[in-house]
Amino acid sequence: MFEHIERVPGDAILGLIEAFKKDTNPQKVDLGVGVYRDAHGNTPVMRAVKEAEARLLSNETTKTYIGSHGAPAYGGVVLPMVLGASSPVLEANRASATQSPGGTGALRLAADFIATQLPDRGIWVSDPTWPNHHGIFTAAGIELHKYPYVDPDNRLDFDGMLGALKKIPKGDVVVLHACCHNPTGFDLSKSQWQQVLEVVKERQLLPLIDFAYQGFGEGLDEDAYGVRLFAEQLDEVIITSSCSKNFGIYCERTGCLIMVAKDAEQMENIRSQVAIVARENYSNPPAHGGAIVSEILHDAELSAMWREELTEMRDRINTLRRDFVEALKPYGLDEKYACVAEQRGMFSYTGLTPEQVDRLRDEFGIYMVRSGRANVAGFSQENLPYLAKAIAAVND
Template identity: 90%
Template sequence: MFEHIERVPGDAILGLIEAFKKDTNPQKVDLGVGVYRDSQGNTPVMRAVKEAEARLLKNETTKTYIGSHGAPAYGEAVLPLVLGASSPVLEANRASATQSPGGTGALRLAADFVASQMPGKGIWVSDPTWPNHHGIFTSAGIKLHKYPYVDADNRLDFAGMLAALKKIPEGDVVVLHACCHNPTGFDLSNEQWQEVVEVLQDRKLLPLVDFAYQGFGEGLDEDAYGVRLLSEKLDEVIITSSCSKNFGIYCERTGCLIMVARNAEQMENVRSQVAIVARENYSNPPAHGGAIVSEILHDAELSAIWREELTEMRDRINTLRRDFVEALKPYGLDQKYACVAEQRGMFSYTGLTPEQVDRLRAEFGIYMVRSGRANVAGFSHENLPYLAKAIAMVNE
């Protein structure tokens, strides 16, 4: 029965992990896999998470199912985090939360919802975008298109993006990154978000906002500017939120699909359909990650600790961006790579060519995706001099 099945190449990023492990270079640097790392190269468990888990272990009384929409307490915690504590959208009961297995699970729910409830509509993603967007949407049977995002000089191409959005067929879905654009790190300004909203309104387009890195750009509220603007100005919005990154609970797979409808009645209609989509995908989401988030966000002391830790992580990444550019100054490359300091989030579209990336790996043990996307959290003050010298060598 299986004789006809062919072997396919593995995931490029996961392949980098294995190659990095086997590399014997004592100075090797991993800039590939997209997780936060501290100065020692570890992905730590946050203090607030440790305390929340201790409380859960002590007080937990059941392991029963939590329902297709997940634990109500999780939704009650995530909705104001994403949309704002005083959100008029929440006040009008226009938003609904469905707990999901990570942000990826939320994206799959969104894809299946669009495929079943909006048949024939296309979906538009930035060029470039997170590679898994392509697989998620096409596997749901949705026709995928691209709009420009980065130009030939490795800068945000907002003019090209806006011109493309103005030509998208009415009723299609547009995927937008709320902040910390993956893979480029180029984000829209508040003024640019205003322009995007106007185009979406005029073209009657449905935004699907991927909000995977809240808190890693400028701050929890600052990073939510576009999401909140869209939700308040438009009748319908789809938001896929992740707590896996900003709570450091990657392996717990903790996400949320937020649906915003025109009014409370329509929201209930949409919510009923999302429950069916979730039921047919995985029935019930995993409970533990959501319980951690709920415990933290519903407790003032733990919430304060978490916010402090997240600020430390964000500040470290932004500092490393500036220090990276500074480290390149002796080689006359600081202007060429100045965009790295301007970008936000864990990822940077460095502008390195695939050939330069190959040389960095082969000659220096520096690993990143061939597109030139680097995980800035893999930088450290110890490896920056080595990294800068290596980049200078491949730029000769």
Template identity: 60%
Template sequence: IHETLFAAAGLRVQHYPYVGADNRLDVDGMLATLQQVPPGDVVLLHACCHNPTGFDLNHDDWLRVLDVVRARELLPLFDFAYQGFGDGLEEDAWAVRLFAETLPEMLITSSCSKNFGLYRERTGALIAVTSDAERLLDVRSQLASLARNLWSTPPAHGAAVVATILADEPLRQIWQDEVERMRRRIASLRQGLVEALTPYGLAERFAHIARQRGMFSYTGLTAEQVRRLRAEDSVYLVESGRANVAGLDAERLDDLARAIARVVQA
């Protein structure tokens, strides 16, 4: 969806490596590509729970990315759609806060669709950070013009729900607890699937699933294996091998593991 939106706005999109064929982060490849990006260009970064791969950068990785972004004078645009589903509400904001404390300007797109269960309300925020007060006024003016042309007066129901929860300490605590339960459930499903694959000798091959974060996973399954799962077991994945971990049934992980083993070991 990112590329479609940028293209519709008339922006030219280029890609940087992120995950290699071995189902591991390619941080060196990512940084080498960013080193070639012209100053002033925008670089899209996922703060946590990378969609679609599920692979997140660690703190050391983020520090390396920050060094390149700062040296090349790039404008970071953070996609922050899954706060709370990775390592926790505070932990997931680590990279965003690091960049905000260090760089003169950045953009953050934050969504309440998932962590507040308000998907159809389109509730979120575009946060512009700049150390230049005059530039901030220019940015605000441009955003106001865009908003006027897009929706003029947006629906406020979702925003009111979020504001009510965050402004009330008991409600805020209930929400935080619910997000944490969801985070733990997803992590448990990831670990459970890897354990269910162990009897088939596939735990090491799919160990990356347990290391990933968030709702989605690049499983490493091929398009042909995905088609067989769909045709023979009614298991549905995107042909890239991307799966929605949050949609798994904990009671049927053994069935899923059996089906995966059959198509992988055929």
């Protein structure tokens, strides 16, 4: 019965990890993995998380299910973090939170909800976008389309993006990255968010905003600008949020699907349908990650500690971006790669070609995705001179 099943190629990033492990070059650099790393190349457990876990372990009394929508305490802290503590959307009971297995789980909930409740709607993603967007929406049976996002000179193609959005069929879904665009790092300015909002209104589009990296761009509130603008100005918005990254709890799979509706009654209708989708997908979400987030954000001391740690991570990444460009100055390449300093988040669309990426791997032991996407958290003060020299060599 299984004889016809063919083997498919493995995940490209996982393949990079294995190749990196086998590389004997003492100066090898891993820029492919999609997690935060400190100056020593580690992905540490945040101090606030460790303290929260200690408290949870001490006070834990049950391991029972937390329900299809997850723990109310989790939704109670995520909603104000994403939409703002004084959000008129929350005051009007127009938003609902459903805890999910990571941001990926939230995206699949959204996809299945769209497929069942809004059939025959196309969905539009940026070109490029996070590769798994393609798999998630296609698996849900939604017709996928692309709108331009980066021009041939490796700059944000906002005019191209806006022009394409104006041609999207009315009622279709458009996926937007709230901040720290993955994989490019190119984010929209406040003015650009306003312009996109006007097109969304005009074309009566349904925005699905992927908010995977809150706090890694400019700050927790700053990164939420587009999300809050859309939620307050539109009747209907879908938001997929992740706490896996900004709390450093990747393996706990801690996400949230936020549905914004016209009014409280409509929200309850939507919430009942989302519960069915969750039940059919995984029944109940994992509890531990959400409990960590709730414990931290409900406690002033832990919350302050977490915010300080997140700020340190963000500042380190943004400093490394600037230092990377500075390291290229002796080779006359600082202007060519100046975009890296302008981008935000963990990822950078460097503009390196697949052939240059191959040379960096084969000749210098520097590993990144062939699209030229690099994880900036893999930079360090120690490896920047080596990286700059290698990039100069492949630019000859």
